[in-house]
Amino acid sequence: MDRRQQKTRGAIFRAFSTLLEIKRYGNITIQEIIDEANIGRSTFYAHFDTKDELLRAMCTDIFSHVFSDDLISEKTHDFSGNNNGLETKLTHILHHLKDSEKNIVGILSCESGELFMKYFKGYLTEMFSKYLNGTNVNAPADFVLNHLVGSFAETVKWWIDNSMKYTPETTAKYYMEVSCVDRITD
Amino acid sequence: MDRRQQKTRGAIFRAFSTLLEIKRYGNITIQEIIDEANIGRSTFYAHFDTKDELLRAMCTDIFSHVFSDDLISEKTHDFSGNNNGLETKLTHILHHLKDSEKNIVGILSCESGELFMKYFKGYLTEMFSKYLNGTNVNAPADFVLNHLVGSFAETVKWWIDNSMKYTPETTAKYYMEVSCVDRITD
DNA sequence: ACGTTACCGAACATGTTGTTCGTCATGATT
DNA sequence: AATCATGACGAACAACATGTTCGGTAACGT
Numbered sequence: 001m002d003r004r005q006q007k008t009r010g011a012i013f014r015a016f017s018t019l020l021e022i023k024r025y026g027n028i029t030i031q032e033i034i035d036e037a038n039i040g041r042s043t044f045y046a047h048f049d050t051k052d053e054l055l056r057a058m059c060t061d062i063f064s065h066v067f068s069d070d071l072i073s074e075k076t077h078d079f080s081g082n083n084n085g086l087e088t089k090l091t092h093i094l095h096h097l098k099d100s101e102k103n104i105v106g107i108l109s110c111e112s113g114e115l116f117m118k119y120f121k122g123y124l125t126e127m128f129s130k131y132l133n134g135t136n137v138n139a140p141a142d143f144v145l146n147h148l149v150g151s152f153a154e155t156v157k158w159w160i161d162n163s164m165k166y167t168p169e170t171t172a173k174y175y176m177e178v179s180c181v182d183r184i185t186d
Numbered sequence: 187m188d189r190r191q192q193k194t195r196g197a198i199f200r201a202f203s204t205l206l207e208i209k210r211y212g213n214i215t216i217q218e219i220i221d222e223a224n225i226g227r228s229t230f231y232a233h234f235d236t237k238d239e240l241l242r243a244m245c246t247d248i249f250s251h252v253f254s255d256d257l258i259s260e261k262t263h264d265f266s267g268n269n270n271g272l273e274t275k276l277t278h279i280l281h282h283l284k285d286s287e288k289n290i291v292g293i294l295s296c297e298s299g300e301l302f303m304k305y306f307k308g309y310l311t312e313m314f315s316k317y318l319n320g321t322n323v324n325a326p327a328d329f330v331l332n333h334l335v336g337s338f339a340e341t342v343k344w345w346i347d348n349s350m351k352y353t354p355e356t357t358a359k360y361y362m363e364v365s366c367v368d369r370i371t372d
Numbered sequence: 373a374c375g376t377t378a379c380c381g382a383a384c385a386t387g388t389t390g391t392t393c394g395t396c397a398t399g400a401t402t
Numbered sequence: 403a404a405t406c407a408t409g410a411c412g413a414a415c416a417a418c419a420t421g422t423t424c425g426g427t428a429a430c431g432t
Contacts, residue, residue: 026212114300139360154336174325180366226411
């Protein structure tokens with residue numbers, strides 16, 4: 001990738017992040033992003049057609065780090081019956097999110113969180129569904145899966161909103177306790 | 187309240203609902219609302235200063251029905267130790283939401299859900315916190331409260347997104363089973 | 373040194389925004 | 403029924419955002 005593209009793309013991302021910390025996604029204009037990034041008007045449109053596409057690209061960037069290949073690969077999946085593997089993975093995810101904190105706080109603090117969460121839940125669904133081979137609970141599988149994904153996503157949002165006051169390890173442990181994972185997974 | 191105001195206000199709400207079913211909140215212009223509601227430009231601004239204020243008013247309208255006084259009053263709070271009271275309340279909430287389905291589906295299907303959910307969780311937090319006198323779980327109270335509120339909100343969103351394919355009673359029952367409420371509340 | 377490619381910046385038509393104001397119609401009140 | 407207050411209308415306005423075009427310039431990769 002051309003260095004100029006990298007530089008411009010980086011400037012746009014940085015400007016977008018900065019603005020997201022100040023105001024809501026919906027109220028940010030492309031004009032403001034252009035001014036903040038200090039780039040030409042046509043340059044922006046050469047990279048992204050819409051504001052949504054920009055947000056999407058930024059989310060994809062973040063998740064490609066958070067959900068690294070080994071995190072969702074079958075190989076590290078623990079089939080032994082205990083859920084230590086799951087807790088480990090959740091801890092990893094929280095650690096990765098903590099590292100890219102700068103972007104994420106801005107995204108989540110506003111309504112742009114909606115799109116971020118949508119993508120996030122997509123990845124989480126893929127991950128959790130591998131652990132759901134059966135349940136001891138009298139509820140349909142799709143209900144249970146949604147509950148696990150949704151509650152973990154909410155936990156992450158809450159964790160970030162509260163300045164990540166617990167460590168990733170502690171947060172993952174709390175989640176495992178409250179989520180009845182022992183009742184639900186095999 | 188003047189009948190003219192009622193009529194106009196209703197027309198705006200109806201137009202807004204209609205548009206929310208077609209496109210995302212962020213992409214709806216005030217101009218479109220004006221056209222759809224078939225009202226004058228200055229009339230809209232006489233009622234609402236911003237689009238956000240309109241959404242806020244609509245959410246408040248809905249919640250004032252969903253969380254009717256007896257739902258969150260102390261008097262119907264079940265202190266006996268079992269959680270039958272909670273399940274009943276959740277069922278009531280789902281029933282109320284089902285009745286105002288027309289508006290809610292539109293709101294939730296787009297990013298406007300962010301604001302809706304924010305208000306919704308405010309009410310839910312108030313309600314759930316009355317049930318949280320102590321826990322059998324090794325996690326802080328604020329973590330548990332957020333988990334209960336967040337997971338129920340997510341459940342509701344999923345329920346609405348999936349055309350409310352289960353009855354309110356069944357959905358509330360599933361939630362109670364998956365949420366470990368028996369472990370968490372007194 | 374070369375050709376390629378990205379950025380610039382100005383200009384443009386189009387649409388949105390929020391406000392103002394005189395006019396008219398509909399409401400509440402007596 | 404007559405009156406008065408109030409809300410809706412709609413046109414007009416400046417200010418701004420949008421998305422696109424295009425010729426010129428600079429930086430890139432090889």
